[in-house]
Amino acid sequence: MKNLLSIFLIFSAFQLLGQTIENPVLITVNPASATIAPGSESAFIVDFKLPKGIWLGAEGKEARTPPATVIKPVANDKFTFGTPQFPTPFTEGVPAKLGVTKVYKEALQVIIPFTASTDLPEGDYEVSFKITYTPGYNAGRLSTHNKEVYSTSIRIAKDARSEAAIPQPKNGTVSDDFIVPAKIYDVPPFIQFMFTPLKEGTFFTNTLHKLWIDPPNHGKSVRIMPFPFAFSTNFEGSSIGMGVTLFNSTREGTMTGMLAMYGYANEYIGGVLGIQAISCPGAYHNYQFSGFFGGDNYRFVTFHYENLTIGSNGIFGVDLTFNSIEEPRRRFYGLGANTKEEDRVAYRDEELKGILDLYVLPVQNLRVGLGIRYRDIEVGTSINDLKDEGIPFLQEETQFNDLLGLNGGPVFGTRFNLIYDHRDQEFSPSRGFYAKGTVEYNSFLDNDRFTEITDNYWTVHLDMRQYFSTANQKLVFVLRNNWTFNSEENIPFFEGASLGGVNTLRAYDPSRFIGKHSFFASMEMRYDLFKAKILGYPMSIEMAGFLDIGQVFGSGDELGDEMNVDPGISLRMINRPNVGLIINVAHGEDGVYFSGGIGLPF
Numbered sequence: 001m002k003n004l005l006s007i008f009l010i011f012s013a014f015q016l017l018g019q020t021i022e023n024p025v026l027i028t029v030n031p032a033s034a035t036i037a038p039g040s041e042s043a044f045i046v047d048f049k050l051p052k053g054i055w056l057g058a059e060g061k062e063a064r065t066p067p068a069t070v071i072k073p074v075a076n077d078k079f080t081f082g083t084p085q086f087p088t089p090f091t092e093g094v095p096a097k098l099g100v101t102k103v104y105k106e107a108l109q110v111i112i113p114f115t116a117s118t119d120l121p122e123g124d125y126e127v128s129f130k131i132t133y134t135p136g137y138n139a140g141r142l143s144t145h146n147k148e149v150y151s152t153s154i155r156i157a158k159d160a161r162s163e164a165a166i167p168q169p170k171n172g173t174v175s176d177d178f179i180v181p182a183k184i185y186d187v188p189p190f191i192q193f194m195f196t197p198l199k200e201g202t203f204f205t206n207t208l209h210k211l212w213i214d215p216p217n218h219g220k221s222v223r224i225m226p227f228p229f230a231f232s233t234n235f236e237g238s239s240i241g242m243g244v245t246l247f248n249s250t251r252e253g254t255m256t257g258m259l260a261m262y263g264y265a266n267e268y269i270g271g272v273l274g275i276q277a278i279s280c281p282g283a284y285h286n287y288q289f290s291g292f293f294g295g296d297n298y299r300f301v302t303f304h305y306e307n308l309t310i311g312s313n314g315i316f317g318v319d320l321t322f323n324s325i326e327e328p329r330r331r332f333y334g335l336g337a338n339t340k341e342e343d344r345v346a347y348r349d350e351e352l353k354g355i356l357d358l359y360v361l362p363v364q365n366l367r368v369g370l371g372i373r374y375r376d377i378e379v380g381t382s383i384n385d386l387k388d389e390g391i392p393f394l395q396e397e398t399q400f401n402d403l404l405g406l407n408g409g410p411v412f413g414t415r416f417n418l419i420y421d422h423r424d425q426e427f428s429p430s431r432g433f434y435a436k437g438t439v440e441y442n443s444f445l446d447n448d449r450f451t452e453i454t455d456n457y458w459t460v461h462l463d464m465r466q467y468f469s470t471a472n473q474k475l476v477f478v479l480r481n482n483w484t485f486n487s488e489e490n491i492p493f494f495e496g497a498s499l500g501g502v503n504t505l506r507a508y509d510p511s512r513f514i515g516k517h518s519f520f521a522s523m524e525m526r527y528d529l530f531k532a533k534i535l536g537y538p539m540s541i542e543m544a545g546f547l548d549i550g551q552v553f554g555s556g557d558e559l560g561d562e563m564n565v566d567p568g569i570s571l572r573m574i575n576r577p578n579v580g581l582i583i584n585v586a587h588g589e590d591g592v593y594f595s596g597g598i599g600l601p602f
Helices: 190-194 203-211 384-388
Strands: 025-030 041-050 055-056 069-073 079-081 090-093 101-105 107-116 124-132 145-156 169-173 221-233 237-249 255-264 269-284 284-295 299-310 316-332 347-358 366-380 409-419 432-445 458-469 475-485 497-499 513-515 519-535 539-553 563-576 580-588 591-599
Touching: 025 145, 041 124, 041 145, 041 221, 069 107, 090 284, 190 221, 203 221, 203 255, 203 519, 237 269, 269 591, 316 366, 347 409, 497 519, 497 539, 513 519, 513 539, 519 563, 539 580
Parallel strands: none
Antiparallel strands: 025 041, 041 107, 055 101, 069 124, 079 107, 090 101, 107 169, 124 145, 221 237, 237 255, 255 269, 269 284, 284 299, 299 316, 316 347, 347 366, 366 409, 409 432, 432 458, 458 475, 475 519, 497 513, 519 539, 539 563, 563 580, 580 591
């Protein structure tokens, strides 16, 4: 096996005895009248109490996120039940111009009318209801509670009143102190600090909350967790080190921010220090930052910020990406669909890249954007350790003398984006459709020095995703399809359409295949195995099977001639609706390949 599993060995991660967060929704079921006569009509009352800031989806198709709330009586021959009567739901935006959803908030009373059989003997009778509900925020759903059984009892007496007042469904409020309490566990003193939130109101925690863009009175807490880790890949080599993570979470245990610091040793570049930050304070408002610095001038700095909630009505948005990279281990396998792993070479990639897209959201679910892109590449000789392993250097191999873009250069482009987004949430969606089309007009700015490279060219990117799920959200089926087209052949090799990496062909290194155009499709089936409380955070543990299909084509490669069809499996540990740890293993032409990490999962 050429790639060992990339995994964070969080030594306490899978303890199920950590600080436990109780279910955030309180549900009670009671009869409207404790005693009724045979043959009379009455009702059962189902009361929901939710902490402020948490939603339940309305009944039927009006719920988008969270999904609908369903109440079904357990059938018996003693009572005939009517349709559950819900109160009028509230209309909320997710955010407003990305679509609206119907939800219930704080407190609601649902009425279930029924008629008792005329021949019922006197006595007490148990009645049960199966309730499916999903607490959530505007950012997305939490874990679905599927067909949970709630029971009550009612007395039948012949001398009871034959007519009883049936209440009406209604909405209500809860007090500010109706919160989900943290459960305390008796754990050894040396790990107690991982189960106890840091003191709020200090300069340190206040700074962290500002970093995570928390609003005033957020009610969140910060906890700390150290962890050792080790990973090894074909591309990066073997590493071992230590890290510490600070988590920002709501009272219910949903992580909305993370700050991690790393120190590790890598076999190629020596010592590395790094920092990573993730924040997702609300729906379609998030950022991710990574900064790693190591030996041999290694630098990996990336930043992505998305906010589609700008303006009083949330009709404007911005999407910013910035990368500053010097990677002395970059791999190049050649151009075209039939490249072989044994022909790989290495080079030093020094890159500065920025993309700024501005959006307007004219109608629900639709985004229209204009943007600019700048990318400056410098290609150099890689590190000697790779040559010692038999991997030659790109710039020292004569067969690449005619490779366009071998010496790097700057590229500037203007962009037009059109996005349709009808998913139920941005990260780990379970249903809905997403499509993005991007048209770029790019210019190679160093054409006086490299006249063989085309001055201007068009690039078109298409990204489509469809999500299906069962009613209980335990099974999710994902279809993805991506296309990239370039108008010209004589463009720098690093600007070509590429496949490989965690977001496309998961059986290969990033940019394993480079060509004029690219096609990618994927089918993935995700199954929610079980729920676990990990250090007090509710986690959904999922297993997925997937099949990735793709090929670069053009310039003599016909689509379908060298198609890569690569199966794989994935383990997903998701703290809904945001942060997740994902590990993929797939098999392709180059053998078995592992990928994944901590982030905001698609």
